[in-house]
Amino acid sequence: MSITRRRLSPEESRDAALEAARAILLESGPQAVTLKAVSARVGRTHANLLHHFGSAGGLQQALIGMMADRIVGEIADASRRARASDHDPREVVDMTFDAFAQGAGALASWMILSGNTSALDPVLKAIHWLVDELAPDHQFEGPSLQEETLHLVLLALGDALLGAPMAAALGLPRDKARELATKSMAMAHVPPPGCKDSC
Numbered sequence: 683m684s685i686t687r688r689r690l691s692p693e694e695s696r697d698a699a700l701e702a703a704r705a706i707l708l709e710s711g712p713q714a715v716t717l718k719a720v721s722a723r724v725g726r727t728h729a730n731l732l733h734h735f736g737s738a739g740g741l742q743q744a745l746i747g748m749m750a751d752r753i754v755g756e757i758a759d760a761s762r763r764a765r766a767s768d769h770d771p772r773e774v775v776d777m778t779f780d781a782f783a784q785g786a787g788a789l790a791s792w793m794i795l796s797g798n799t800s801a802l803d804p805v806l807k808a809i810h811w812l813v814d815e816l817a818p819d820h821q822f823e824g825p826s827l828q829e830e831t832l833h834l835v836l837l838a839l840g841d842a843l844l845g846a847p848m849a850a851a852l853g854l855p856r857d858k859a860r861e862l863a864t865k866s867m868a869m870a871h872v873p874p875p876g877c878k879d880s881c
Contacts (some may be wrong), residue, residue, distance in 0.1 A: 696734045696744075698724050703745045707785040712792035715742055739798050746789055747804030753781040754812040761816050771867040775860050779838045787842030809835065830867065837863045 702723040703715050717731045735741040760773045841859040
């Protein structure tokens with residue numbers, strides 16, 4: 683009995699490849715995200731992936747773009763919830779740190795160190811969208827939303843790459859960087875003296 687495989691649309695084929703690439707990234711690290719590994723995982727030909735992505739670098743850039751879009755969408759939702767209530771800013775911090783810890787930080791760093799200087803373009807574009815989306819609701823004195831975002835992203839990226847060994851070397855709890863980021867965000871959203879909510 684022969685098993686016929688359903689023909690995927692170009693979009694479905696591309697999405698399946700990106701999901702497989704993400705799984706490989708999480709399992710084995712950025713250096714393992716190759717056209718050969720992804721084609722084997724999804725049961726497609728190397729030529730099929732070349733058609734969609736052009737090269738391994740193109741596949742990796744599409745992957746980081748997909749991850750960035752998901753991440754900033756989730757962070758935007760969490761930020762809106764935090765601004766609409768007394769919601770703990772730790773949710774935004776954890777989502778940002780988790781995103782970089784779960785592959786995005788390592789992939790972006792590895793691509794840049796491998797000479798792919800445009801690797802962060804999708805991340806930067808997504809973050810720019812996030813800041814534009816949230817800026818109209820930023821009603822607090824103190825750091826601008828751009829400054830808050832810069833601080834949070836750099837902390838999250840640094841923590842993804844060096845957080846565990848640095849915390850251990852300094853005798854600090856592993857989540858100390860998250861704690862510091864949360865404290866910084868909370869302080870940035872305290873209304874100035876004499877203001878009940880915002881001025």
